[in-house]
Amino acid sequence: MSGTEPSLSISNPHPHKTDAVQKAGLALAGLGLLTLFLAWGNIPIPKTLGLIFALAGIVIGTAIYSWRLYMKEPEGIKNNGVMFKSLSSRGVMGWVAGVILTAFYVIIYWYPEYLGYKPNGTNEGFVALFDPLSQFFKGKPATQWFLYGTLYTVSILALGIKFLFKYRHNAYQIKRTLVVIAAQLFLAYLIPEILAGLNYNDATNVQGEYLGYYDTDIKNTWPLDYDFFYEYHMDAMQQEAYQPVGVLYLIVGIAMFLVITPVLTYYVGKRWYCSWVCGCGGLAETAGDPFRHLSSKKLSAWKLERWLIHGVMVFIFVMTAATVYGYFWNTGEVFGLNIYSTFQQPYGFLIGATFSGVIGVGFYPMLGSRVWCRFGCPMAGYMGLIQRFKSRFRITTNGGQCISCGNCSTYCEQGIDVRWYAQRGQNIVRASCVGCGICSAVCPRGVLKLENGPDQNRMEAPAIIVGNDSIQLIK
Numbered sequence: 397m398s399g400t401e402p403s404l405s406i407s408n409p410h411p412h413k414t415d416a417v418q419k420a421g422l423a424l425a426g427l428g429l430l431t432l433f434l435a436w437g438n439i440p441i442p443k444t445l446g447l448i449f450a451l452a453g454i455v456i457g458t459a460i461y462s463w464r465l466y467m468k469e470p471e472g473i474k475n476n477g478v479m480f481k482s483l484s485s486r487g488v489m490g491w492v493a494g495v496i497l498t499a500f501y502v503i504i505y506w507y508p509e510y511l512g513y514k515p516n517g518t519n520e521g522f523v524a525l526f527d528p529l530s531q532f533f534k535g536k537p538a539t540q541w542f543l544y545g546t547l548y549t550v551s552i553l554a555l556g557i558k559f560l561f562k563y564r565h566n567a568y569q570i571k572r573t574l575v576v577i578a579a580q581l582f583l584a585y586l587i588p589e590i591l592a593g594l595n596y597n598d599a600t601n602v603q604g605e606y607l608g609y610y611d612t613d614i615k616n617t618w619p620l621d622y623d624f625f626y627e628y629h630m631d632a633m634q635q636e637a638y639q640p641v642g643v644l645y646l647i648v649g650i651a652m653f654l655v656i657t658p659v660l661t662y663y664v665g666k667r668w669y670c671s672w673v674c675g676c677g678g679l680a681e682t683a684g685d686p687f688r689h690l691s692s693k694k695l696s697a698w699k700l701e702r703w704l705i706h707g708v709m710v711f712i713f714v715m716t717a718a719t720v721y722g723y724f725w726n727t728g729e730v731f732g733l734n735i736y737s738t739f740q741q742p743y744g745f746l747i748g749a750t751f752s753g754v755i756g757v758g759f760y761p762m763l764g765s766r767v768w769c770r771f772g773c774p775m776a777g778y779m780g781l782i783q784r785f786k787s788r789f790r791i792t793t794n795g796g797q798c799i800s801c802g803n804c805s806t807y808c809e810q811g812i813d814v815r816w817y818a819q820r821g822q823n824i825v826r827a828s829c830v831g832c833g834i835c836s837a838v839c840p841r842g843v844l845k846l847e848n849g850p851d852q853n854r855m856e857a858p859a860i861i862v863g864n865d866s867i868q869l870i871k
Contacts, residue, residue, distance in 0.1 A: 415464065415468075417460065417464040418460075418461050418464045418465055420460060421456075421457045421458065421459070421460030421461030421462075421463075421464065422457065422461050423457070424453045424456060424457030424460065425453060425454050425456075425457030425458050425461065425554075426457070427449075427453050427457075428449065428450045428451065428452070428453025428454035428457060429450070429453075429454060431446050431449055431450035431453070432450050432522065432525070434446075435450075435521060435522055435524070435525035436511070436512070436521050436522040437521070438512070438520060438521050441525075443524065443525055443527060443528050444528040446525060447525050447526060447528060447529060450525070451546070451550055454550055454554055455550060455553055455554045455557070458554040458555065458557065458558055459554070459557045459558075461558075462557060462558035462561045462562070463561055465561070466561040466562050466564070467561060471564055471565035472565050473803065473837075473838050473840060474562050475803075478686065478689060479689075481686075483686065483761065484686045484687060484689075484690075484761075486690065486761065486762060490761035490762065491761070491762075493760075493761045494758060494759060494760070494761040494762050497757060497758040497759075497760065497761075498754055498758030498759070499758075500758075501753045501754040501757060501758050502754060504540055504544055504753070505749045505753060505754070506749075508523070508539075508540035511523050511540055511543065512524050513538075513539060513540045515539075518537075519537050519538060522543065523537075523538050523539070523540060523543050524537075524538070526538035526542060526543045526546060529542075529546065530542050533589040533590065533592065533593045534589060534592040534593035535593060542589075545584075545585055545589075546585070548580070548585075548675070548679065549580050549581055549584070549585045551679065551682065551683050552576065552577060552580045552581075552675075552678045552679055552682050552683070553577055553580075553581065555682035555683045555685070556573050556576060556577040556678075556681075556682045558682070558685075559573050559681065559682050559685055560573050560574070562685070563837055565837075566833070566836075566837040568833045568836070568837070568846070569833060569834075569837055572671060572672055572681075572832075572833065573681070573682070575672050575673065576671075576672060576673070576677070576678040576681060576682070577678075579615060579672070579673040579674075579675075579678065580675055580678050583613055583614065583615050583673070584613045584615070584616065584675050587612065587613075588612040588613050591612045591641065592612075612641070612645060613675075614645065614648055614649065614652070615669075615673045615674070615675075616675065617649055617652035617653055617657070617775070618649065618652070618653050618716070619653065619709065619712045619713070619716070619774040619775055619778060620674075620676075620773060620774065620775035621649075622712055622715070622716075622743060622744070622747070622748055622774075623740075623744075623748075624649055625716055625719050625720050625723065626719060626740065627719075627722075627723050630646075630723055633645055633646045634646070653778070657669070657775075657778070657779060658782055661779045661782040661783055661787055661789075662782060662786060662787050662788065663787075663788055663789075663848065664788075664789055664831075664848060665779075665783045665787050665788075665789025665790075665829070665831050665848075666776065666779035666780060666782075666783050666789075666829075666830060666831065667789065667829075667830055667831020667832070667833075667846075668831075669775065669779060670769060670775075670776055670779070670830035670831070670832075671830045671831050671832045671833075674775075676752070676756070676768055676769060676773065677766075677769060677830065679757065680760075680765040680766050680768075680769060680809065681765070681832060683760070683765075684760050684764070684765025684766070684809070685765065687760045687761055687764055687765045688764060688765045688766075688807050688808075688809040688834065689764070689806050689807050690761075690762070690763060690764040690765075691763070691764030691765070691766060691770070691808065691809045691810065691811045692763070692764070692811055693805060693808075693811050693812075693813055694811075697811055698811060700771065701770055701771050701811070701828065704771045704772060705770070705771055705772060705773065705774075705776065705777040705780070706777055708747055708751075708772050708773075708774050708777065709774040709777040709778060711743060711747070711774075712743065712747075712774045714739065715739040715740060715743050718730045718733075718735050718738075718739050719735060719739065719740065721735075722735045747772065751768060751771075751772045752768045752772060752773070755767060755768070756768030756769075756772065764809055764811075765809050766809040766810055766830070769810075769830065770809075770810050770811065770828060776828075776830070780827030780828060781827060783825075783826075783827055783829070784825065784826065784827035788848040788849055788850065789831065789846075789847075789848055790823045790824060790825050790847060790848075790849060791814075791817075791823065791824035791829065791831075791835070791836070791844055791845065791846055791847070792823050792824075792844070792845050792847050792849075793817055793818045793820075793821050793822060793823065793824065793843055793844055793845075794818075794821065794842070794843050794845075795818060795819055795820055795821025795822075795843075796821070797841045797842065797843045798815070798818040798819050798841065798843045799840070799841055800815060800819060801840060802815050803835075803838040803839060803840070804818060804835035804836075804838065804839055804843075804844060805835075806838075807834050807835065807838050808834070808835055809830075809832065809834070810826075810828045810829060810830060811828070812824070812826055812828065812829060814835045814844070818839075818843050818844060824844075831846060833846050
């Protein structure tokens with residue numbers, strides 16, 4: 397080979413080394429996490445200072461690392477070797493992360509004492525670290541749910557900042573992510589905790605008996621908020637001492653699923669909720685972003701998706717009907733079946749905890765970031781039916797510009813074979829699409845566009861079968 401001939405080489409899947417600034421950011425975030433684990437191990441550290449350092453270190457450290465990682469590169473698509481990284485390709489690190497997340501959710505739901513939660517005593521360990529913040533908001537020691545809500549919000553904030561740097565070339569993603577962060581921070585965390593401090597959602601009856609806590613996160617509406625019509629919830633919202641907040645929440649909650657949700661879904665699709673304000677979707681879009689490509693595009697996965705999500709939706713409709721019947725007719729049974737043991741308890745354990753929490757988040761590194769949203773969320777199922785048959789939302793395609801790179805299908809977290817539509821210039825009208833817009837953001841040719849248009853002929857559109865290799869129209 398002469399000296400003038402070019403040599404052949406295989407490109408490095410990890411072309412960018414971590415520099416000093418990135419390492420400093422990682423170190424700060426790591427020290428924040430270490431503080432949390434030290435508290436979990438009952439290592440004596442100042443609670444207030446320790447909590448501030450832990451949470452601030454995680455957010456600021458992640459922001460520094462993300463800023464340096466993405467801002468030293470040109471704007472645009474960032475695949476960054478996701479298929480080669482152990483964490484994002486179901487490698488050893490992915491399995492370790494999955495096991496840790498799953499174990500954490502199991503402990504949160506069923507073994508909070510291992511986090512140091514003492515309902516009848518003084519908190520210890522992990523939960524005790526959050527006592528100062530809980531005391532600040534509502535004058536009470538922290539619970540495992542306060543700890544979880546705080547960490548959930550911090551995760552969306554920190555990794556949402558990372559997402560902003562990564563997709564800074566796309567105005568839709570910037571606006572959407574800022575709304576997601578604000579919705580979680582204010583609607584799901586700060587406002588409910590402030591109201592709890594004012595005793596607006598922690599009610600007792602005239603005999604002084606505790607009625608329970610009702611969720612003042614209005615966007616967490618039924619059917620996602622499955623206990624909305626439970627007796628303790630209904631009683632708490634109607635307490636005279638806490639009006640008008642309780643009744644207002646009850647009225648708005650009912651209006652959300654009867655009027656607001658159908659109307660908004662008709663005009664803009666289910667994206668207004670699933671990708672802009674929902675807490676589950678917010679975590680999936682931020683913390684779950686490195687795993688979105690792991691969502692299965694198999695035909696079997698699509699069949700399972702349809703059966704599961706609509707099955708859960710039917711389950712919650714039946715459970716709610718039984719619950720409302722029992723509430724107004726003052727009976728604990730319907731057709732001889734105990735409402736609690738037959739409907740509420742199984743749903744809470746199987747769907748509310750195991751599916752949405754343990755599997756829905758714990759399995760991010762194995763099954764992708766939208767396991768719960770795609771296969772189980774009854775709110776997504778409810779809006780999906782409207783979006784599929786009576787909505788103006790669609791993703792339009794320009795088939796003449798498609799180069800069949802497959803980025804759109806790869807990064808669709810809902811398992812939609814977007815490329816098939818793009819190759820044929822066919823609009824994408826699917827019940828499962830959450831309108832995240834990532835398919836459009838990663839397209840190098842501007843083939844895909846999220847739009848609202850006329851809704852005619854949707855009922856007449858042929859059904860589709862989605863597979864790995866093709867989509868076939870059913871004649």
